[in-house]
Structures are given as C-alpha cells and as structure tokens.
Amino acid sequence: MKKKLLVFGFLFSMLLPSLYADEGMWLPLLLKKKEADMQKNGMRITAEDIYSVNRSSLKDAVMLFGGGCTGEFVSREGLVLTNHHCGYSYIVSHSTVERDYLTNGFWAANKSEELPCKGLSVTLLVYMEDVTEKVLEGVNNDMAEKDRAALIEKNIENIKKKATENNHYQAIIKPFYYGNQYFMYVNEVFTDIRLVGAPPSNIGKFGGDTDNWMWPRHTGDFSVFRVYADKDGKPRDYSKDNVPYKPKKYLSINISGAKEGDFTFVFGYPGTTRQFLTSQAVDFVQNVEDPTRIKLRTECLNVYNEAMQKSPAQRLRYASTVASIANGWKKWQGELKGLKRMNAIDRKKAFERDFNKWANLTEENRERYGGLLADFDKYYSQSIEAKKSYIYMNEALLASDAMLYALRLLTLADISTDESVPEENVKENAENTYGYLMEYFSQDYENHKKVDRDIFVRTMTIFYNDFAKDRYVWLKKNIESGKYDNAEAYFADVYNSSLLSNPKKAEKLLKKYKRKKAEELMEDPMVEILGAVLSKFRKVDMVELNGINEKLDSLYRVYVEGIMKMDTVKEFYPDANLTLRVAYGNVKSYKPRDGVEYMPYTTIEGIMEKENPQIYDYVVEKRLKQLYNAKDYGVYANEKGELPVAFIASNHTTGGNSGSPVLDADGNLIGINFDRNWEGTMSDIMYDPDQCRNISLDIRYCLFIIDKFAGAKHLIDEMTIVK
Ligand code: ARG
Ligand code: GLU
Numbered sequence: 001m002k003k004k005l006l007v008f009g010f011l012f013s014m015l016l017p018s019l020y021a022d023e024g025m026w027l028p029l030l031l032k033k034k035e036a037d038m039q040k041n042g043m044r045i046t047a048e049d050i051y052s053v054n055r056s057s058l059k060d061a062v063m064l065f066g067g068g069c070t071g072e073f074v075s076r077e078g079l080v081l082t083n084h085h086c087g088y089s090y091i092v093s094h095s096t097v098e099r100d101y102l103t104n105g106f107w108a109a110n111k112s113e114e115l116p117c118k119g120l121s122v123t124l125l126v127y128m129e130d131v132t133e134k135v136l137e138g139v140n141n142d143m144a145e146k147d148r149a150a151l152i153e154k155n156i157e158n159i160k161k162k163a164t165e166n167n168h169y170q171a172i173i174k175p176f177y178y179g180n181q182y183f184m185y186v187n188e189v190f191t192d193i194r195l196v197g198a199p200p201s202n203i204g205k206f207g208g209d210t211d212n213w214m215w216p217r218h219t220g221d222f223s224v225f226r227v228y229a230d231k232d233g234k235p236r237d238y239s240k241d242n243v244p245y246k247p248k249k250y251l252s253i254n255i256s257g258a259k260e261g262d263f264t265f266v267f268g269y270p271g272t273t274r275q276f277l278t279s280q281a282v283d284f285v286q287n288v289e290d291p292t293r294i295k296l297r298t299e300c301l302n303v304y305n306e307a308m309q310k311s312p313a314q315r316l317r318y319a320s321t322v323a324s325i326a327n328g329w330k331k332w333q334g335e336l337k338g339l340k341r342m343n344a345i346d347r348k349k350a351f352e353r354d355f356n357k358w359a360n361l362t363e364e365n366r367e368r369y370g371g372l373l374a375d376f377d378k379y380y381s382q383s384i385e386a387k388k389s390y391i392y393m394n395e396a397l398l399a400s401d402a403m404l405y406a407l408r409l410l411t412l413a414d415i416s417t418d419e420s421v422p423e424e425n426v427k428e429n430a431e432n433t434y435g436y437l438m439e440y441f442s443q444d445y446e447n448h449k450k451v452d453r454d455i456f457v458r459t460m461t462i463f464y465n466d467f468a469k470d471r472y473v474w475l476k477k478n479i480e481s482g483k484y485d486n487a488e489a490y491f492a493d494v495y496n497s498s499l500l501s502n503p504k505k506a507e508k509l510l511k512k513y514k515r516k517k518a519e520e521l522m523e524d525p526m527v528e529i530l531g532a533v534l535s536k537f538r539k540v541d542m543v544e545l546n547g548i549n550e551k552l553d554s555l556y557r558v559y560v561e562g563i564m565k566m567d568t569v570k571e572f573y574p575d576a577n578l579t580l581r582v583a584y585g586n587v588k589s590y591k592p593r594d595g596v597e598y599m600p601y602t603t604i605e606g607i608m609e610k611e612n613p614q615i616y617d618y619v620v621e622k623r624l625k626q627l628y629n630a631k632d633y634g635v636y637a638n639e640k641g642e643l644p645v646a647f648i649a650s651n652h653t654t655g656g657n658s659g660s661p662v663l664d665a666d667g668n669l670i671g672i673n674f675d676r677n678w679e680g681t682m683s684d685i686m687y688d689p690d691q692c693r694n695i696s697l698d699i700r701y702c703l704f705i706i707d708k709f710a711g712a713k714h715l716i717d718e719m720t721i722v723k
Pocket of ligand 1: 324
C-alpha cells in the first residue's frame with residue numbers, strides 16, 4: 001500500500017498539464033507521434049508534409065547554414081534566407097572602409113554580382129534513420145566503458161561507410177539521450193554559396209547589443225544568399241561555371257501574418273540544451289560558470305567598446321568579435337536570472353528525491369539506478385577545479401590575440417625540440433608562423449596593441465586574483481617579487497616585453513628561424529606563462545576532466561534511461577545536438593514582471609520611437625524614414641495598416657535556430673527565427689511555458705526591406721507569395 005502511494009505521489013508531481021504544447025524539440029522522423037497534438041493546436045498539414053523520404057517535403061527546404069545557423073530556400077533558383085547575424089562574418093569579409101557593405105548594405109543587381117563566400121557551406125538532409133540497434137550491436141551492460149565505446153565507434157564507422165558508398169553524401173551518426181538512441185543523418189554539403197543581399201547594419205542589427213535577447217524587438221535580422229551547384233545539381237566548390245541550385249522544395253511565403261493564438265512551428269538546427277542536468281550541475285552553472293564568464297567578458301567588452309568609439313576602422317575591426325562576446329555575455333545574465341527565478345536547483349533536488357524513491361522501489365531498480373545520484377555527487381564535486389580551469393583557459397588565457405599567437409610559438413618550440421619531427425616540417429611551421437605574425441603586425445598595429453594589451457592585462461588579473469594565486473606558485477612568486485606594485489603591473493610588463501608585441505624582436509627571432517632557437521622562444525614571457533599554465537591544464541585538468549566526463553556520460557545514460565522508465569506517460573524529446581528538429585507552439589504574449597504585459601508583435605512605429613541619432617544602435621536610415629512618413633508599406637501592411645516588424649511565440653528554440661523558418665498552420669513561411677527573450681534564456685536547462693518565447697522577424701518586414709527599401713524587386717519576383 002505504501003509503495004503504491006509513493007508511485008502516485010511522484011507521478012502526479014510530474015504530469016503537470018499544459019494548455020499549449022510549447023516545450024520540446026522533436027525529431028522530424030518521429031513527428032507522426034506529435035501530429036495529432038500539432039493539429040489540435042491548429043496545424044492543417046501532416047507530419048508527412050514536414051518530413052518524408054518518399055516525396056519532397058518541407059525538410060528539403062531547410063538547411064544547416066555554416067556551422068551553427070539555419071537557413072531556408074525561398075525560390076526554385078536556390079535563394080536562401082537566414083539571419084543578418086548568421087551572414088555577418090561573410091558580409092564583413094566583403095567589406096572595406098571604402099566599400100562598407102556591413103554599414104551600408106549590399107544588393108546584387110543580378111546573379112553575376114553575387115559574391116562567393118569563402119569557407120561557407122550549407123548542409124541539406126537527404127534522410128535520417130534510427131540506427132540504435134546497429135550501433136549497439138554486440139554491446140551489453142556488463143562491458144567496461146572503454147570497450148563499449150570502442151565497439152560503438154567501430155559499428156558507427158561501418159554504418160557510415162555503407163551509407164556513403166557510391167554516392168556523394170556525407171553521413172553523421174549522433175547519440176541521443178546520452179547514448180540510449182542513435183540516429184544517422186545522411187547529408188549533401190554545398191560549398192559554393194554566394195551573398196545576394198544584406199540590409200544596412202542599422203536595419204539588420206537595429207538595436208544592436210542593447211536590444212539583443214530582448215523583447216519588444218525591432219531588428220531586421222535577415223540576409224540573402226544563393227546556393228550554387230554543378231549542372232547536375234551536385235555540390236561543387238566555387239566555379240564560375242556553377243549554376244543556381246534547384247532545391248527539391250522551397251517555401252511559399254504567407255504575407256497575411258499570424259495573430260495571437262495562431263499555430264506556428266520552427267524547423268531548424270538547435271545546437272545544445274541540457275534538460276537532464278542534475279542539481280549539482282545546475283548549481284555549478286548558476287554559481288560558478290555563468291558568473292565567472294560574465295565577469296571576464298564584461299572586462300573585454302569595456303575595452304573593445306571604448307576602442308570602437310574611436311574610428312570607423314576600429315569599429316569594423318572589432319564588430320564581429322564584440323557581437324559574439326556580447327551575445328554569450330548577455331545570454332548568461334538572463335539565464336542566471338531565470339534559473340534563480342525558477343528555483344531551478346531546488347526543483348532539480350525535489351525531482352532527484354522522487355527519482356531516488358523510485359530507484360529504490362524494487363531490487364531490480366535499486367541495482368541499476370539506486371546509486372546513481374550519489375555517484376553524480378561524487379564525480380561532480382571532484383570536477384569543480386578542473387572545470388574552472390577550463391573556463392579560465394577559454395575566457396582569460398586565450399582572450400587576447402597575442403596569446404593566440406603565443407600558442408603558435410609554443411607549438412613551434414615544441415616541434416623544434418622534438419627530434420622525431422623532420423627538419424622541413426619545422427621550417428614550414430616557422431615560415432607560416434612568421435607570415436601570420438607579420439600580417440597581424442601590419443594591421444594598424446599601434447592602435448590594436450593598446451586594445452589587445454588591455455584585454456590581456458585585465459583578464460589575466462582576474463584569472464590571477466580569483467583562481468590562479470594559490471594554484472601556480474611560480475606565478476605568485478613572479479608577481480610578489482617586489483618588482484611590481486600589483487598583478488596588473490606585472491602582466492603589463494609581460495605583454496610589453498614579449499616579442500608578441502614587438503614586431504622587430506619577432507622578426508629577428510623568426511625570420512631565419514633555426515631549431516636551436518626554441519629555447520629563446522620558450523623564454524619569451526608570454527609564451528612562458530602560456531606554456532606553464534597549458535601544461536598543467538593538459539596534464540592535470542584535461543586528463544581529470546576527460547575521465548570524469550566519460551564517467552558522467554555513462555551515469556547520464558543510465559539516469560535518463562531510468563527517468564524514461566519511471567514516467568511512461570510523458571513524451572520525452574532528446575536534448576538539442578545540432579540536428580534537425582521541429583518545435584511548435586502559438587503566437588503568444590507574456591508577462592515579464594509584475595504589472596507588465598508584452599504584446600506579441602511590434603511594428604515600424606517602435607523603430608521610430610527608439611530612434612536616436614546620437615546612439616549608434618538606434619540610428620534610423622533616412623530612406624526608411626521616408627517610407628515611414630509616406631506610409632508606403634505596399635502589400636506588406638497588416639489589416640490595420642501597420643507595418644509589422646517582429647513577433648513572439650512559444651516555440652522552444654535555442655542557439656542554432658537562428659535563421660530557422662517560422663511556419664504557419666499550412667507550412668508557409670511567416671517569419672525568420674532570430675532570438676529568444678531574456679526572461680526565457682534558461683530554457684536550455686529548464687523551460688518555463690509562462691516566460692519562454694522565441695523571437696521572429698516578421699517576413700513582411702523582410703520583404704518590405706528587400707522590395708521597397710532596397711528596390712530589389714527581382715528577388716521578390718523569384719519567390720512564391722500567398723495571401
Ligand atoms: N541573440 C541572438 C543569438 O543568439 C542574436 C545574436 C547576434 N546579435 C547581436 N546583437 N550580437 O544568436
Ligand atoms: N540568436 C540565436 C542563434 O544564433 C538564437 C537565439 C537562441 O539562442 O534561441 O541561433
């Protein structure tokens with residue numbers, strides 16, 4: 001009797017009914033299971049329309065754009081829409097101070113003006129397959145982790161090989177639910193991608209980092225590309241003989257928009273979520289990881305932002321770096337707030353108590369699941385120091401450019417002293433390193449040196465005071481030698497005397513480099529510091545981390561297996577892992593705090609409200625203002641005559657979903673996903689249906705900019721518009 005009560009007790013606490021679907025990133029292959037619920041929420045198409053292997057379906061219009069964004073086809077000529085911030089570095093790469101596409105925008109008048117983007121690729125999914133059985137063939141629960149991993153690896157290689165024999169496809173197999181399931185993705189990767197159009201920054205990045213992660217939003221966050229292929233439609237690297245790729249499917253665009261409550265879904269490549277983290281892990285994120293990263297990045301941003309005020313050249317130089325540093329920096333602040341507001345740690349603890357009760361219900365459960373949480377405790381507490389070290393390595397040690405070059409010098413020194421490395425390899429490495437470094441020194445170096453030195457000094461000082469003081473005796477000795485007033489003075493001296501800030505010194509040592517100069521290299525003060533910290537990092541921290549992570553992974557595998565056994569009613573979805581997913585929900589307002597309710601869409605009125613010629617992020621283009629004053633919105637106005645700019649919905653998204661198509665009940669494109677709201681950024685760890693919203697660019701604003709603002713009507717003509 002007692003046992004029964006317990007069972008009901010924890011099941012009840014987990015089966016909280018939800019009015020909207022909201023949480024979840026579903027596998028397209030298994031979407032049939034969600035079809036009824038999606039249709040109940042308003043969808044008028046079928047799961048087969050979204051993902052099919054037998055005929056063309058919406059999935060053929062969706063791509064992984066570059067390494068971490070999503071894009072979608074909107075014409076039979078291979079035209080692609082994605083976010084401005086996804087195309088950003090490619091727009092930057094075609095920009096100079098004289099021909100500044102980033103600031104002023106770029107529009108190819110015809111195909112011959114489209115600009116090839118070096119290094120950019122897009123990945124199309126041909127089909128996916130559940131390969132769990134094949135991957136786990138021969139695996140059993142009594143195997144040692146190492147043997148298990150080796151067998152899985154071997155199986156994976158075989159399966160991939162078979163799938164890519166006699167075709168030009170690439171196959172990837174990824175674990176789901178920490179290795180409880182495996183799916184294979186067979187892809188086509190295109191590498192001739194050209195820039196077709198981008199709005200000026202003060203449209204594409206309107207609101208900048210000030211508005212980033214926030215609602216209400218007014219950013220015209222889109223850019224336009226085109227995929228090229230050979231004459232047979234097969235991927236081929238850039239060639240002037242390539243032709244526009246003809247996709248199996250491209251999206252129709254609905255310009256009648258969506259209203260509060262309307263069904264929408266997002267189809268794209270979410271990167272990482274961690275819904276199953278245990279309480280100790282969430283505690284680490286909340287109390288160590290996020291705060292440490294925020295603190296270090298605040299320093300970097302202060303330095304870069306000040307430099308960017310100084311000249312247009314410096315603004316351009318640091319724009320991309322700052323955008324990416326600031327993005328994480330702000331997200332973590334929202335995440336911290338959200339985790340605290342949700343009492344995430346306590347909730348996880350409560351769940352773990354339930355889990356432990358269940359795990360001890362039967363002998364069989366106890367054997368497999370009974371000790372899990374104690375083991376998590378043990379390994380997590382052992383990993384804290386090494387994890388901190390990892391964070392500082394990324395956010396402090398390698399924050400400055402000079403240290404990145406120091407890393408190269410360290411490698412050169414290493415191979416120079418390694419007798420097994422042939423002379424010509426050393427020579428080649430030295431020549432390359434010398435070349436890179438000289439190029440670095442040739443780019444407005446006097447200005448950059450001050451900036452980069454500040455980055456180095458400030459981040460290293462925090463590293464020292466908050467972490468390294470008692471960990472690296474030699475460092476403390478140096479700093480407290482009596483020669484320096486404080487750590488800052490020491491690090492400044494290190495920077496100034498290093499060859500990494502002295503072109504002449506560097507030239508002298510590297511131009512006619514000889515193996516025996518390795519010692520001199522290693523004596524360079526920056527190389528020396530990096531070498532010492534890195535060596536401990538590699539020999540101690542990484543070894544420890546790898547061992548513990550391997551342990552944790554296998555614990556999570558069993559833990560998640562248990563969680564799914566414990567609750568057979570709940571439908572689980574696997575954590576995001578940069579594979580194609582469907583999230584669905586409804587256009588929906590929310591209440592961010594007491595007394596405030598946010599409407600679900602914004603209009604061009606808000607752009608004019610925010611306008612401030614004094615503030616870079618809020619400068620409004622003259623031409624946009626003219627169109628606004630003339631109310632010249634054409635077919636892109638809504639039924640009230642307003643020009644919509646962005647909208648929010650309850651779709652569960654994360655980084656990587658940027659650029660994802662946001663579709664309506666009929667599978668037509670109504671928006672481009674580009675962000676989440678600040679109050680909802682903890683959804684990577686814990687989703688809150690009340691607070692979590694994805695932010696999308698309204699497709700009508702996108703088309704309005706292309707058509708009315710840029711006059712690129714020829715692009716609109718390629719598209720299929722429905723109303
Ligand atoms: N927050 C969005 C995302 O995570 C947009 C980032 C780019 N925009 C920016 N202002 N930095 O990627
Ligand atoms: N801007 C993000 C991206 O680049 C999407 C926002 C999010 O994290 O949900 O993918």
